[in-house]
Amino acid sequence: MNRIIYQTESGGVAVIIPIESVELALKDVPEGVPYEIVDVDAIPSDRFFRNAWVMGDCCVEHDLDKCKALGHDIRRQQRAEEFKPFDDIIAKQIPGTDAVAAETARSDIRLKYALIQDVIDGASTPEEIKLALEANK
Amino acid sequence: MSLRLNGSTSGYVEIDAPATAGSNTLILPDGNGTSGQALQTNGSGALSWGPGVANDAQLCKAWVNFDGTGTVAIRASYNVSSITDNGTGDYTVNFTTALSDVNYAVTGSAALSSATNTSARILSPRGTTALATGSCRIHTDNDLGAVNDCALVSVAILR
Numbered sequence: 232m233n234r235i236i237y238q239t240e241s242g243g244v245a246v247i248i249p250i251e252s253v254e255l256a257l258k259d260v261p262e263g264v265p266y267e268i269v270d271v272d273a274i275p276s277d278r279f280f281r282n283a284w285v286m287g288d289c290c291v292e293h294d295l296d297k298c299k300a301l302g303h304d305i306r307r308q309q310r311a312e313e314f315k316p317f318d319d320i321i322a323k324q325i326p327g328t329d330a331v332a333a334e335t336a337r338s339d340i341r342l343k344y345a346l347i348q349d350v351i352d353g354a355s356t357p358e359e360i361k362l363a364l365e366a367n368k
Numbered sequence: 369m370s371l372r373l374n375g376s377t378s379g380y381v382e383i384d385a386p387a388t389a390g391s392n393t394l395i396l397p398d399g400n401g402t403s404g405q406a407l408q409t410n411g412s413g414a415l416s417w418g419p420g421v422a423n424d425a426q427l428c429k430a431w432v433n434f435d436g437t438g439t440v441a442i443r444a445s446y447n448v449s450s451i452t453d454n455g456t457g458d459y460t461v462n463f464t465t466a467l468s469d470v471n472y473a474v475t476g477s478a479a480l481s482s483a484t485n486t487s488a489r490i491l492s493p494r495g496t497t498a499l500a501t502g503s504c505r506i507h508t509d510n511d512l513g514a515v516n517d518c519a520l521v522s523v524a525i526l527r
Contacts, residue, residue: 239454246453247462248440256450259462259503276439278517281456 234274235259236291237266244284244291246274280357293357302351302360309367310344343367429472430463431524436478436508437517457508457515458494461523466501472527474499478508478518489518 235247237260249256253268260266273290283297317333317340324330350363370384393413401417408418430447434440440453452460478489490509498505504525508518 235450243455246440247450248434248442248453249450250442250445250448255464256462259450259452259460271439274439278437278456281517 232271233268234271235266235268236274236286237261237264238286242285243282244286246291279361283357295354295357298357298360299351299354302354302364303348305364306344306347306351309364310340313340425527427526429467429525429527430461431522432461433520433522434459435519436521437519452503454505455515457489457517458505459507459521460503460505461525462503463501463525467525467527468501469527470499470501472499472504472525474504474506474523474525476506476521476523478522479520480510480516481519489516491518491521491523 232249233253235249235253235256237245237247239245247256247259257266267286269290275284275291275293280293280298280301283294283301284291285294285297286292314337317337319325320328320333321330321337347363347367351360354360354363369389370382372380372382374380394409395414397407397416399417404420405417406420407415409415428446430445432442432445432448432451434442434445434451436453436457436459440451440459442448442451447464448461449464450462452462454460474493476491478491480489490511491506492509493499494505494507504523506523507515508521510516
C-alpha cells in the first residue's frame with residue numbers, strides 16, 4: 232500500500248502508514264500541511280539514520296549533515312561504553328588493577344575513535360558512516 | 369408453527385420456530401434477572417440470565433500491533449486508521465473514530481526483536497500533550513531513556 236509523507240516542523244519527514252486505504256488516512260495529515268502520496272518503495276527500509284530523513288524530489292532522502300551528526304552521537308556513545316571499565320579503574324584506583332595499562336587502553340580507544348571521526352567527517356554517503364560505526368561493533 | 373400473544377387492546381407478539389426447526393426445547397429461567405442482563409444458553413437449551421453487553425467504559429476503544437523496524441508495517445488493529453512514523457521510536461496512533469475526550473488510558477508494550485523476549489523496551493505517551501481525541505503519540509525507549517525502533521509494538525486505548 233502507498234504511504235503519505237509530509238515535512239515535519241523540525242524539517243524531518245513523517246510517514247503515514249494507512250491501514251484500510253490512503254483515502255481514509257488523509258485525515259491524519261495535520262491540517263494545512265502539504266503532503267505527497269508515494270509508493271512504499273520511496274521510503275528507505277533502512278532506519279539506521281531515520282532522524283536524518285528529509286523530503287526529496289521523488290522520495291525520502293538522507294540529509295548527509297544530519298547523518299554525520301547522528302553518526303557522531305553514536306560514535307560518542309560507543310566510545311563512552313568502551314572507556315567505562317578503564318575509567319572505573321583510573322577513577323577509583325582499585326587495588327590490584329593496573330592503572331597504567333588502563334590508561335594505555337584508553338589511549339588506544341581514543342585513537343580508534345579519532346579515526347572513525349575522520350571517516351564520518353569525510354563521508355560522502357550515509358552508507359560510509361554506517362559502515363564505519365558497524366565495523367567497530 | 370408459531371405462538372401468538374394478542375395485546376389486550378391491539379396488536380400481538382409472536383414467537384416463531386425456524387422453517388426447519390429440528391427438535392429443540394428452550395427452557396426459560398425462573399426469575400426476571402437484573403437490569404442489563406441478557407439471556408444466555410448452556411448449550412443444551414437451558415436459558416439463564418447472564419452479564420450481557422459490557423459497560424462501555426469496560427471496552428477497549430482502539431488497539432494496534434505493528435512492526436516499527438525496517439518498513440513499518442501494521443499487523444492488526446481496531447479503530448485505527450493509520451500509524452504515523454515520526455522518527456526513531458516515535459509513532460502516532462491515529463483513530464478511525466475519535467474518542468470522546470483526552471482522559472483515556474494508554475497501555476502497551478514494546479520488544480526490540482520479535483524473535484526474543486529478552487529485549488523488552490518501555491512504551492509511553494510522548495509527554496502530557498500526546499493524547500488527543502483523534503490520535504495518541506507514543507515512543508519506545510530503552511532502559512537508558514534513548515528512543516529505539518521496536519519490532520513488536522502493541523498499544524491499547526481504554527476509556
